[in-house]
Amino acid sequence: MANHEPEAATPRRKALIWLSGFGLFGSAALAAVSNLIFFKPRVTYSPSALFSIGKPDDYPPGTRIAREVERVCIVREANKMAAISTTCTHLGCIVALADTGFSCPCHGSRYDQDGNVTGGPAPKALAWYQVNLAPNGEVMVDKNSEVEQGTYFTL
């Protein structure tokens, strides 16, 4: 009873202190990390990645039309169509149509007609997206599915 001098913690007590400390801070850390999920939106408010661009007749053969809202360039040749991204692969600016293909106003990246990089800091070619014909006769572009460069949809 009288021997209540402050002795060094026994190994078992030390281990228990470490374990409870680990449990306490571990669960706090887990809770903090799981809160990160909160910051990642499950749905976004941006427009759908699958959209209609109208009838094929709106795009006469031989035209290249930039659709600014959807950020794609519609290429129509004879009886086939394709959709090339107009978002610069460098830093996300919108590339402008040029005689030689595309050019970016932000950091001077240049692309040829097919979207291959011909100059500037862009690290890779512009993406090509899936083009399809909907049952109602409208052309659909799906920005969620990229296709290989040069893949045209035959009408």
Next chain:
Amino acid sequence: MSAAAKHPGLVTALKELPSNVWSSIFRNPLPANDQERAATSFTNFFLHLHPVKVHRNTLRPAYTLGLGLISFFLFLILVVTGILLMFYYVPSTTQAYDRMLDLRGTVAFGIFLRNMHRWSAHGMVAMVALHLCRVFLTGAYKKPREFNWVLGVVLLLVTLFLSFTGYLLPWDQLAFWAITVGTSIAGYAPLVGQQMKFVLLGDTTVGQEALLRFYVLHVAVLPAVLTLLIAIHFWRIRKDGGLSRPQDGRGREAGVVKMRLEPAAAPKGAAVKTYGMQGFVRGPFTKIGNVPDDSVYSWPNLLMAELFVFVLTLSAILVVSLLFNAPLEQPVNVMHPPNPAKAPWYFLGLQEMVSYSAFWGGIGVPTVMVLLLLAAPYIDRGQAGVGRWFAKERLLANTIFLTLAVLNVIFIVIGTFFRGPNWTLVSPF
């Protein structure tokens, strides 16, 4: 004695009311001797941040250039003007720009407040950067101030992030495209880049979600973080022994005594000596008492210096805000980036590097730079040349630092003045 003398009547109480109220708030009269000067520093809530005495080096304008103080005062101006602007601002893509026009057209002093906020923000970035240069070039980051240097580097990063988040809020062309480019750079970070960009923007592109997120970061999260860090930064100045200064002949910083007392280690039964609180403080602190040294009382020397810097800072901001209006470009048009699209000036060095390589310019080089800054006090351990500008003993460290700093400035100048449409080289003349 009569009871009346012990208990003054109502009339006397009313007569003495003003002086009683005054002396209950301000316990000391204006100090007339050293003891009272010392008391002023620790009986006043605001003044007790200050030490009783400071070394003369602390007060030499040519040593500190007052850059840290100026940064802090600019932050105060930013907080006040920022809170006032919040009364009229709405973080909505359909309203934000109109609110900017209202500030310019209808709100009393609106344009002036916005000018003050914008120019103070630019000023704060510049002053914090210059403060960093001052601390490096005088070797003030060395032991025992390593951690305060680390805090300072983090403060610089938070300042830049605060400025960056504020840049989007006017929702004009300048804002939109600068943030589009800036967040795309974040997307280049390995592994987590795209996730980070998505979480920062709350969407795949800059839009309403991004505006709301940046607003919350700008007005709540980052100012709170910055305030806390500034408090620790200031506290550490005192705990690390005041500002850096040249060493005395014995290899110690002049005016600092090292004290390490272990009262608990006294043998049992020995006479117990009672120590004041000061006696239990470990580590370096400025010595007090009647010892000849090179320090002076904070009241009025330090306080007058601070007041002078504050008045100077505020007047500079007022004059600049009267003369120049904060830029406001066309409202956001997500289809037409301005050509060239440029980030704020302090990021133009980055943007210039980014035009060579997005990863190295935007992520690689900045990360290496920040890591070098953070590691500097733990790598560069020599104690020679502390407390002097451009000390000969620190020639190598200062040369490396200045080279990197000048390179950064050159990149900023090229990005600001020599880049035209499509980021081609143009002559500004």
